[in-house]
Amino acid sequence: MTPRHTLADDDLPEQPQVLLVDDDEVNLLLTSMALRERGFAITEATSGEQAIQILTAWVPDVVVLDAVMPGLDGFQTCRALRAMPSIESLPVLMLTGLDDDASITRAYEAGATDFFVKSTQWSLLAGRLTYLLRAARTRAELERSKSRLARAQDLARMGSFDWRRGHGGPVFSVEGLRVFGMGPPDVLGFRALLRMLSDDDRNGLVQVLHDVMRHSTVLATDIPATLHDGRQRIVHVEAEPEFNENGSLIGYTGIVQDVTDRRMAEDKIRHLANFDTLTGLPNRRQLIWRAERALEHGRRLNHQVALLLIDLDRFKVINDTLGHSAGDELLMEVARRLRSCVRHSDQVTDASIESLSSRSHRSLEAVGRYGGDEFVALLPEVLDERDAERVATRILDLMREPIFVGGQECFVTASVGIALYPRDGASVADLLRNSDIAMYSVKSTGRNSSSMYRPALAGQGRKKLELETALHKALERGELVLHYQPKVDVRGAKMVGVEALMRWRHDNVLVPPLDFIPLAEETGLIVPFSEWAIGEAARQAGIWRKNFGFSDSIAVNLPNRLFERFDLVEYIHNAVTKYGVPHHAIELEITEGGLMQDLQNVIPALHRLNEIGVEISIDDFGTGYSSLAYLTRLPISELKIDKSFVRDLGITRESSAVVTAIIALARSLGLRVIAEGVENLRQMKVLNRLGCELMQGFLFCRPKPADEIETWLQTILTGKASWIGKADDAEIAEVLRFADGRGPRFKPAS
Amino acid sequence: MFSSSVSVHTPVAGDDASVGGGAPSGAPGRTVLDPVALARLQELDPTGANQLLQRVLKAFQTSVARLRPQAEAARRSGDNAAIRLVAHTLKSSSASIGALGLSALCAHIEASVRAEPGADQTANLDTLAAALDDVMGAIELRLREGV
Numbered sequence: 001m002t003p004r005h006t007l008a009d010d011d012l013p014e015q016p017q018v019l020l021v022d023d024d025e026v027n028l029l030l031t032s033m034a035l036r037e038r039g040f041a042i043t044e045a046t047s048g049e050q051a052i053q054i055l056t057a058w059v060p061d062v063v064v065l066d067a068v069m070p071g072l073d074g075f076q077t078c079r080a081l082r083a084m085p086s087i088e089s090l091p092v093l094m095l096t097g098l099d100d101d102a103s104i105t106r107a108y109e110a111g112a113t114d115f116f117v118k119s120t121q122w123s124l125l126a127g128r129l130t131y132l133l134r135a136a137r138t139r140a141e142l143e144r145s146k147s148r149l150a151r152a153q154d155l156a157r158m159g160s161f162d163w164r165r166g167h168g169g170p171v172f173s174v175e176g177l178r179v180f181g182m183g184p185p186d187v188l189g190f191r192a193l194l195r196m197l198s199d200d201d202r203n204g205l206v207q208v209l210h211d212v213m214r215h216s217t218v219l220a221t222d223i224p225a226t227l228h229d230g231r232q233r234i235v236h237v238e239a240e241p242e243f244n245e246n247g248s249l250i251g252y253t254g255i256v257q258d259v260t261d262r263r264m265a266e267d268k269i270r271h272l273a274n275f276d277t278l279t280g281l282p283n284r285r286q287l288i289w290r291a292e293r294a295l296e297h298g299r300r301l302n303h304q305v306a307l308l309l310i311d312l313d314r315f316k317v318i319n320d321t322l323g324h325s326a327g328d329e330l331l332m333e334v335a336r337r338l339r340s341c342v343r344h345s346d347q348v349t350d351a352s353i354e355s356l357s358s359r360s361h362r363s364l365e366a367v368g369r370y371g372g373d374e375f376v377a378l379l380p381e382v383l384d385e386r387d388a389e390r391v392a393t394r395i396l397d398l399m400r401e402p403i404f405v406g407g408q409e410c411f412v413t414a415s416v417g418i419a420l421y422p423r424d425g426a427s428v429a430d431l432l433r434n435s436d437i438a439m440y441s442v443k444s445t446g447r448n449s450s451s452m453y454r455p456a457l458a459g460q461g462r463k464k465l466e467l468e469t470a471l472h473k474a475l476e477r478g479e480l481v482l483h484y485q486p487k488v489d490v491r492g493a494k495m496v497g498v499e500a501l502m503r504w505r506h507d508n509v510l511v512p513p514l515d516f517i518p519l520a521e522e523t524g525l526i527v528p529f530s531e532w533a534i535g536e537a538a539r540q541a542g543i544w545r546k547n548f549g550f551s552d553s554i555a556v557n558l559p560n561r562l563f564e565r566f567d568l569v570e571y572i573h574n575a576v577t578k579y580g581v582p583h584h585a586i587e588l589e590i591t592e593g594g595l596m597q598d599l600q601n602v603i604p605a606l607h608r609l610n611e612i613g614v615e616i617s618i619d620d621f622g623t624g625y626s627s628l629a630y631l632t633r634l635p636i637s638e639l640k641i642d643k644s645f646v647r648d649l650g651i652t653r654e655s656s657a658v659v660t661a662i663i664a665l666a667r668s669l670g671l672r673v674i675a676e677g678v679e680n681l682r683q684m685k686v687l688n689r690l691g692c693e694l695m696q697g698f699l700f701c702r703p704k705p706a707d708e709i710e711t712w713l714q715t716i717l718t719g720k721a722s723w724i725g726k727a728d729d730a731e732i733a734e735v736l737r738f739a740d741g742r743g744p745r746f747k748p749a750s
Numbered sequence: 751m752f753s754s755s756v757s758v759h760t761p762v763a764g765d766d767a768s769v770g771g772g773a774p775s776g777a778p779g780r781t782v783l784d785p786v787a788l789a790r791l792q793e794l795d796p797t798g799a800n801q802l803l804q805r806v807l808k809a810f811q812t813s814v815a816r817l818r819p820q821a822e823a824a825r826r827s828g829d830n831a832a833i834r835l836v837a838h839t840l841k842s843s844s845a846s847i848g849a850l851g852l853s854a855l856c857a858h859i860e861a862s863v864r865a866e867p868g869a870d871q872t873a874n875l876d877t878l879a880a881a882l883d884d885v886m887g888a889i890e891l892r893l894r895e896g897v
Contacts, residue, residue, distance in 0.1 A: 023839065024813060024839045024842065024843045025809040025810075025812050025813045025843070026806060026809045026810050026813055026842075026843035026846050026847065027842055027843055027846060028809075029805060029806055029809045030791070030794070030806060030846050033794055033795075033800075033802060034794060037794065068835065068838045068839075070835055097838070097841070097842070118842050120787070120790060120845070120846060122794075
């Protein structure tokens with residue numbers, strides 16, 4: 001018999017297994033024959049007892065059970081098999097007689113899935129079985145999916161609940177109860193649920209529930225609950241309203257989920273994203289966020305906000321000398337101190353701010369780390385600038401205490417720039433920029449202080465910033481040039497050397513030294529600039545040597561910190577060697593102030609330089625506080641009288657007295673002495689008379705590019721210069737008498 | 751009661767399948783078993799390869815051989831429930847092989863026990879025994895003829 005494939009159903013097994021139970025041989029034979037022909041696999045049993053026996057070892061897809069049998073009848077058999085594990089959901093079809101209504105009822109009561117009136121129309125039976133199998137399959141899938149869901153919910157610590165209006169509290173699924181640390185047969189009503197919340201949270205939730213119900217909207221909220229065992233959990237609740245056919249709200253159905261871990265992870269991530277890992281202070285991003293919120297409040301409530309930019313002075317020096325870990329220690333201590341200067345609040349979240357009261361902006365107050373050694377204090381509400389200045393003063397005071405890092409005491413000061421909203425800016429960016437400008441004004445006027453932003457500062461700041469940016473590129477762009485000013489022996493009318501002066505050709509304009517040298521010193525660029533100058537001077541000495549036999553020195557100004565470089569001697573040696581000039585072709589000028597400030601560190605370098613023939617000249621002599629004791633022992637060759645004395649020569653008595661003293665000192669120490677800033681014949685004549693023959697100044701020659709120096713030399717060689725031969729003028733005696741206070745004051749000719 | 755039962759089953763069984771009145775002795779096998787019902791059985795095994803009809807008829811013989819002693823025992827002990835079970839079983843199996851008269855008689859006995867569990871079934875059982883004889887005779891004939 002070829003089975004006709006009537007079971008064209010993808011969901012069903014290829015050949016459904018049927019257990020056919022009938023005590024009547026004829027029926028059994030016919031039914032199984034008919035079903036086999038329709039694609040079923042039949043196992044026969046002739047009694048209820050035999051059927052149960054078979055089912056203990058094997059489970060078919062469906063059982064077909066004759067209702068009336070001797071021994072265990074169909075109903076008893078059905079009841080018995082329903083009691084067997086794993087068979088409770090097996091579909092059972094009960095075969096009854098046409099005239100047997102009572103059996104139909106009994107069949108259902110006994111747990112039969114369906115009944116079928118015995119008939120010889122086999123296709124009807126096969127159809128019914130197919131239907132039963134499909135329903136069973138669907139049911140099994142539902143069961144599986146339900147248990148999968150339950151498992152998933154358990155894993156996700158999630159459960160469901162239903163609430164029907166007018167039917168008491170919510171009804172939670174088993175998984176839902178588990179979220180709250182409960183289980184069947186516990187009942188979790190509204191009251192019990194609310195008791196798990198703090199007073200504030202309870203009121204908040206009640207308010208939310210009322211709002212949601214009133215508008216029949218979706219509920220989505222997080223509840224911080226304390227479970228019966230004392231565990232603190234955060235439970236996320238999400239529910240959708242349900243409506244009847246009239247559109248009235250009849251209840252809510254939704255889920256609860258324990259999101260404590262997720263929330264903690266989120267908090268951790270948020271913390272990492274918003275706080276500086278070293279100091280634990282709010283980072284730049286968090287600061288800006290807080291400042292923006294503070295400005296919103298300020299705008300709404302019409303009050304002022306202050307932003308203080310705090311920059312540590314000389315932090316780089318500490319970092320460089322004591323190392324980064326000491327620098328980090330220092331920053332941590334500074335952070336701790338700064339924190340105590342404001343009502344610092346760490347606990348600010350996006351949500352809490354939105355929901356808090358009108359005074360909530362107070363909790364924005366904080367000090368944060370804005371950058372390396374830059375901190376920002378945000379004062380979300382100040383009455384006036386004095387409020388902000390008080391905080392700044394507190395900060396500066398606290399900084400004055402020594403900080404113990406890297407095994408030694410450090411003194412750190414800070415420069416604080418203050419900007420106020422709305423006066424100094426309407427946006428956070430404006431306030432940050434302007435507090436930065438104010439802070440820089442403090443830096444430029446001696447540090448360790450605070451300053452309010454003033455519009456007048458803005459221009460300076462911006463210009464300085466632009467200049468600084470450009471200055472960084474000056475060297476690589478080849479914008480630096482050296483100009484040279486001759487040192488002149490006025491008696492012999494000859495050049496005895498030149499001083500190299502740095503110029504910056506920026507945007508085709510020659511930037512005056514005063515406009516960029518201080519900035520170069522501040523930024524540290526002065527070091528590479530000076531190194532370049534040494535090399536360039538050596539190169540120029542080489543050219544002049546070839547061109548006109550130049551054998552004097554080119555004096556290069558060096559900042560004292562360059563003298564601390566252990567490789568300075570080697571550097572100079574390499575430079576002169578490269579251009580084939582002797583060591584003494586380079587002379588170094590160090591200011592008196594710079595020398596004295598760092599005497600101990602500079603002396604070894606001076607000795608080494610002196611040994612190889614590089615002469616040292618003390619610049620701006622007379623303006624500092626030289627220790628005469630040291631001066632006698634220093635390996636120096638030349639003193640340069642500061643131009644301020646030269647300027648006043650013949651005007652004030654003191655200046656000629658100082659000049660006289662310097663000349664005497666130099667002479668007694670065996671040093672050369674040269675006067676700077678000589679601008680007129682009068683000064684020249686006085687100096688000459690006082691015994692100083694070496695001079696430098698506009699009177700003789702302005703600083704010039706190298707090639708123009710050669711031209712200038714021609715004017716001396718040909719005796720055409722105006723000053724030649726004027727050094728010993730008789731009228732000078734008269735001038736000196738006036739200057740000494742023995743006559744009317746000298747009035748310079750216009 | 752029996753006469754009424756005859757009148758009940760007569761329209762079902764038709765003239766050919768009269769049970770109580772005795773069938774024409776000339777061709778009992780042709781009329782006792784309904785040719786339509788037999789034809790439907792034959793459809794289950796169109797080529798006859800499975801010898802379905804023979805197997806079914808033999809199964810019926812086996813079934814009757816089992817049920818007859820049960821019926822006799824029930825008659826002796828007056829166990830109407832057992833009588834009803836025998837009638838119920840025979841009702842559907844006899845219908846399956848086309849013994850429609852027998853099936854109707856069994857239905858009648860089953861209904862009568864259900865309606866009056868204590869009623870005397872002796873007469874019905876006599877009629878049943880005779881009807882069974884007829885059907886068994888017809889089956890025997892069929893099997894001898896090779897169906």
